[in-house]
Amino acid sequence: MKLYQLYSKQDLPISKGQAWEFLSDPKNLKVITPDHMGFHILSGADRPMFQGQIIQYKVSPFPAVNTRWVTEITHVKEGEYFVDEQRFGPYALWHHKHFIKEIEGGVEMEDIIDYKLPMGILGQLAHPLLVKKQLRQIFSFREQKLIELFGIMPNGNREFYMKAI
Template sequence: MKLYQLHTIQKLPVSLDEAWKFFSSPANLKVITPSYMGFDITSGGNEPMYAGQIIQYMVTPVAGIKTKWVTEITHVKEPYYFVDEQRFGPYALWHHKHFFREIEGGVEMEDIVDYKLPFGILGQAVHPLMVRPKLEEIFNFRRKKLVELFGSYKKETA
């Protein structure tokens, strides 16, 4: 079993409460996902995040193939972190931790995604060619979109 990890950190010039308000609203996930992915919440995303929440999506990750994705919000400690885990979807395992820390002049967001691909050796073979580059592309889009929405982080100086 091959387990992969994607780890990103981004700083934004917003308060911890502002960051939490944005990221704890499932509807905002569509805002920070590339439009070509056809991301749509089909159920469970119309209320603030809570542990045990089941959210269903339709997404088109590759070659125009629509895929149903079901996640559960398993842990929430407002405004510091939440965890979502795939219950049904394209990965054999998807465990995504979102951390928020107040820093001078803003907030630092950290994402740690542990994931496993289906199809054994075949999944491992396509990981460096398709899966990893696609995930990095999605997170890079998100990084740029967040700067567009909230501005660039500049540490305050005395």
């Protein structure tokens, strides 16, 4: 089974405190997820983020495909980073690191996601045809939504790639 990695970096013209306040509130995940994903938080988002927090979502990654996704917040360093890991859901592995770093004129937000697909060779065949395209669309939407909410940073850095590791 292959391990894949998604990497995304985006600079925004906001303070580190503003970035943390937005990103560490699980309810804001719906704001930065495309509507066609049918994303709804079922439980666990009623408190500020903490290590050990379990959050349940309903999501429709593809038309007519509904699934529950359960994540645990496994690491939190207030104002700097947090990690969420899938406990139940569509992936064989999902490990998502979120970093916030203060830079001149704003913040750098960095996401590193290591993931594996289920179903062995069938999952590997589905990756370039479905999964990679879907994740790219989600992160493209997210990038545009964050620009819409917080503005664009002149000469700001944006970076995105996906690879097998």
